[in-house]
Amino acid sequence: MRNDIGLTHVALAAKNIDSSIDFYRRYANMHIMHERIDKEIDKRVVWLSDKTRPFVLVLVQSQNPTPILGPFAHLGVGCKDKAEVDQLCMQAKQEGILAKDATDSGYPVGYWAFIHDPDGHVLEVSYGQEIGLTVQNTEI
Template structure:
């Protein structure tokens, strides 16, 4: 079997361990692949939340210009509004909450923006129904 369709997004990062910790904490992701590239000597990590065959590829580099900022972002759906609020409280206390939670109604839902260790933007949301919308159009 081969992969087809959208499989990953690659982000430059400055510190692999710091980025793994951020995405583990705020996006529920874990490492499924970790290597030092034979040609470049650069650390490469694949992270997934195991909900679909999609990964974030983190590529360590000496200099990072945030690609996903301020409005371009990765979006993660949370299991409940309370869970999202708990993550936002933690993000606020750690100084990485950049847009307070806001309820924009259907179809946007309840959302907030966080800044990862390299300045990329991560959106937490609840109630966006993206999966349900895609599923309905596939019928």
């Protein structure tokens, strides 16, 4: 058995996991990697990933989740271009879940917006942040 090292996941409570799975599929291109009923807590648990890196979003069923990611705390997802950010903002606006419209903050922050998931957690969609490249090119 291999052990994971480093940051591997973020776990969030979700009242309706199916709604959250649908949200993260549509807004972050994430899909189920693992699913189970946790016998210790008798709750449904799913792991979602976009498979761009070894990292998952863990959703745990909860009757009354407290949105811990907001108003500024958030998950961040990089998009392929500004048009994708704009399209996701338009979709979120139509669904009434757009928290902050797209803003161009220049380098290194880029073009970004905030969207609420079904439980009120905040997802940032962005273009131009170059976080992966910065990490890859930084020596410790």
